[in-house]
Amino acid sequence: MISDDHNPGMPPDLHGDSFSEVEHRIEVTRRRLPGYPLDHVRLARLITHIQKLQTELCNEVLKPFELNFVTYTALMMMYGSEDQTSTPSELSSATGEKPTNVTRICDELLRKGLIERYPSTSDRRRVVLRLTAQGERLVEQYQPKIWEAMDQLYSKLSKAELQQVTSLLRRTLA
Amino acid sequence: MISDDHNPGMPPDLHGDSFSEVEHRIEVTRRRLPGYPLDHVRLARLITHIQKLQTELCNEVLKPFELNFVTYTALMMMYGSEDQTSTPSELSSATGEKPTNVTRICDELLRKGLIERYPSTSDRRRVVLRLTAQGERLVEQYQPKIWEAMDQLYSKLSKAELQQVTSLLRRTLA
DNA sequence: CAGAAATAATTCATAAATGAAATATTAAAA
DNA sequence: TTTTAATATTTCATTTATGAATTATTTCTG
Known part of the structure; x- marks a missing residue:
């Protein structure tokens, strides 16, 4: 009807x-x-x-x-830092979160003992963030599960297809 | 240094x-x-x-x-409804917003006079949402500006490339 | 048909994210 | 060098989004 x-x-x-x-x-x-x-x-x-x-x-x-996509992203961006340190502003641009939100996120990660935070000596406006040993362990611990989740979406495309999509999408940022 | x-x-x-x-x-x-x-x-x-x-x-x-991406999306999904009506649950799945948030969004659009909301007669659990004349006018008014914004990102790809990316990405949902 | 299960929408408390403004420090310009 | 402008971070008030629970109605199942 x-x-x-x-x-x-x-x-x-x-x-x-x-x-x-x-x-x-x-x-x-x-x-x-x-x-x-x-x-x-x-x-x-x-x-x-x-x-x-x-x-x-x-x-x-x-x-x-006890993580979510945003805290996980923050952890991964820190894990992927060349010298294993990041500043809040770098983290802001690497995660796409506003600086003000990065502060809150880091407060939380700090509280959980996953990162440490100390003032930079070279530029005293800055703050330096670094994963603790516990933070690194956690990152390594959840990897397999995250990879599975990624697989659910992206294993439907071949490596060549993935790279093609990626390269085309990247062009939108040029 | x-x-x-x-x-x-x-x-x-x-x-x-x-x-x-x-x-x-x-x-x-x-x-x-x-x-x-x-x-x-x-x-x-x-x-x-x-x-x-x-x-x-x-x-x-x-x-x-005085709109944002979420309210704009809700308006567009209503504008794109075949019979020009939608229910909150449809809107939830069409926008990806949780039902509870759809309620809030619609409260706001209602308050602004952009939509009307009345109980469904065929299924009394449901509520029917519809753009008002003012709502439709607004949708049509902001289109050119939105298209420009889209252009900033996507005009870097040809029509064929857009369709290829789209079709590959779609496969992730299969 | 009666009772149970599922669906639809909402309310309310809580969490997460943002913008504006404040503070501190560094870099740039006059 | 002094002053001005820019950058980095944080605080606080407000907005936005979520989950849990509630109410109403419909659909399914025995």
Whole structure:
């Protein structure tokens, strides 16, 4: 029966994947708005969609470690620092979090004993952050689980395909 | 002079684009962790990076309209509904926002007169949401600015390239 | 059909993220 | 060198997002 106040946007059998409903709405919008840049918008929405998905997958895996995607990212960026130290501003640009949020995140990691924080001697405005031994152990401990989560999404693409997507997407930043 | 407590991760002339520093940290991590799935992680981080960038670009453009990326997304998903109505749960899955947040967002859009909200007659658990004339006008008003923002990122790729990236990325959701 | 399970939306307490402003220090300009 | 401007970090108030629990209704199952 067709309701007079609301009907589902798509017949249920046309729901391919979790993105189909979004794509359908984009297509409807395209019909309504002349000049609508469908290809741009679809990719933009797809990126948002995948980003949310991978964040959720990671969060799931990280829960037992009492971490979330943001704290995990901060830890990984520190782990990947050439000299094993980072400043809050570097961490801000490496994680995409605002400096003010980095302060809070580091407060938390500090409280958990995963990092240490001390004033820089060479530039006294700065602060130096470093993983503790415990922090490094934790990073190494959750790796296998995170790799599994990544696999769930990205193992569907071959190495060549991954590199191609990556290189194309990178061009948007040029 | 090389500091004894902290040095920048990369020589400044190697900073290609905003993602280079992240990539560098991923590569350092790869050296430290045998078996590290570099291709997966790099793409995952790149997606996060671009997502943040496009969100910021949109927020910038939307500020004069007193909207942000999330409220804008909600409006667009409503605008793209086949019969011009949506329920909160549909909106939740179309926007990726939790139902509880959809309630808050709709409260706000309602308060601004951009949408209307009434109970469904066919299923009395549901609520029906619909853009008002004012809401539609606003959507149409900000389009050109949003398209410009999209262009800043995605016009660097050809139509064929956009479609290729999209189709590859889509495979991750299969 | 009755009872149980599932779905839809919301409220409320809490957590997470942001912007504006403050403080300290360094770098640049006059 | 003095002053000015820029950078780095933090604090605090506010906004935004989440999870747990609640209420109402519908669907499923025996």
